[in-house]
Amino acid sequence: TMSIPQAKMELRPLGNTGLKVSSVGFGASPLGSVFGPVAEVDAVATVREAFRQGINFFDTSPYYGGTLSEKMLGKGLKALQVPRSDYIVATKCGRYEEGFDFSAERVTKSIDESLERLQLDYVDILHCHDIEFGSLDQIVSETIPALQKLKREGKTRFIGITGLPLDIFTYVLDRVPPGTVDVILSYCHYGVNDSTLVDLIPYLKGKGVGVISASPLAMGLLTEQGGPEWHPASPELKSACKAAAAHCKSKGKKITKLALQYSLANKEVSSVLVGMSSVSQVEENVAAVRELEDLGMDQETLSEVEAILEPVKNQTWPSGIDQK
Numbered sequence: 001t002m003s004i005p006q007a008k009m010e011l012r013p014l015g016n017t018g019l020k021v022s023s024v025g026f027g028a029s030p031l032g033s034v035f036g037p038v039a040e041v042d043a044v045a046t047v048r049e050a051f052r053q054g055i056n057f058f059d060t061s062p063y064y065g066g067t068l069s070e071k072m073l074g075k076g077l078k079a080l081q082v083p084r085s086d087y088i089v090a091t092k093c094g095r096y097e098e099g100f101d102f103s104a105e106r107v108t109k110s111i112d113e114s115l116e117r118l119q120l121d122y123v124d125i126l127h128c129h130d131i132e133f134g135s136l137d138q139i140v141s142e143t144i145p146a147l148q149k150l151k152r153e154g155k156t157r158f159i160g161i162t163g164l165p166l167d168i169f170t171y172v173l174d175r176v177p178p179g180t181v182d183v184i185l186s187y188c189h190y191g192v193n194d195s196t197l198v199d200l201i202p203y204l205k206g207k208g209v210g211v212i213s214a215s216p217l218a219m220g221l222l223t224e225q226g227g228p229e230w231h232p233a234s235p236e237l238k239s240a241c242k243a244a245a246a247h248c249k250s251k252g253k254k255i256t257k258l259a260l261q262y263s264l265a266n267k268e269v270s271s272v273l274v275g276m277s278s279v280s281q282v283e284e285n286v287a288a289v290r291e292l293e294d295l296g297m298d299q300e301t302l303s304e305v306e307a308i309l310e311p312v313k314n315q316t317w318p319s320g321i322d323q324k
């Protein structure tokens, strides 16, 4: 191993884990070509640039690109040739290209498959992926106990749960002993168009649970190119985001910068996961972080964008199965 000169990025404590994660985390779903094709050389170069810029937290799942994201991230991390303790890796279990399976048997097998694809001996965080698609009672009584066993075996250091509806987090956390679930990962709920996660933060802090917030760009809606075909938002929400992006562009500003800075400004969120698929996206997003530290936000453009998004503020979409 050797060392790569690393720029400094703000590190934030993650709940009670003792981990210190970079304020911007690397979302690896785009490396699974889910937003468009990404070549292996570009994936490896993107991971390297992220690490070089001070990003130490990498998030993936066997679901992203049907295992492709894990494989690409594994190649990128290996190519860094730095000590394993220099970076933090989260992957997930229970959601696959073939469908959902939160059984103890499947998730126990899943971690071994993930470790092989990632070329790692352990992950730092293993999340149950999008638990609203499973029975929450099974998550509590079967999946999480299986993950605790994996924790004791050293295959993961910490346990997390992820999903879209916010009430899934309280449902599970109210039913497991304190310290069982170390972190939660929420997405599309702490950004310019939807900031509803903020109401849950005091509860999570009270339980010592670390907070990770993903998709500050609303899974691509808050970019100039717009979201992917499969994006679940309503046409109304999509067109409002498009109008906001166009407004920024007309002023010579970037909606991605504004949106990322908005999500980063709340320090109770330990890491904001943004999906990145090229060296230039990493450069742009890291520049946005540094600019936020130096100059603060562009309040004028933010107010204008908030006005455009006002009619769709906090609008979300259904996700998951009926739990009753």
Ligand code: NAD
Residues within 6 Å of the ligand: 026, 027, 028, 029, 030, 035, 059, 060, 129, 130, 162, 163, 164, 185, 187, 214, 215, 216, 217, 218, 219, 220, 223, 224, 256, 273, 274, 275, 276, 277, 280, 281, 282, 284, 285
């Ligand atoms: P995002 O909001 O981060 O948007 C990603 C899209 O924006 C990609 O197409 C990316 O290439 C593009 N982008 C990024 N920076 C850009 C820039 N500067 N200019 C132009 N385009 C730019 O959405 P996401 O990728 O879905 O979320 C981030 C990460 O969070 C994911 O990769 C994943 O790791 C994690 N996540 C997890 C869950 C879950 O567990 N259920 C759900 C959503 C996201």
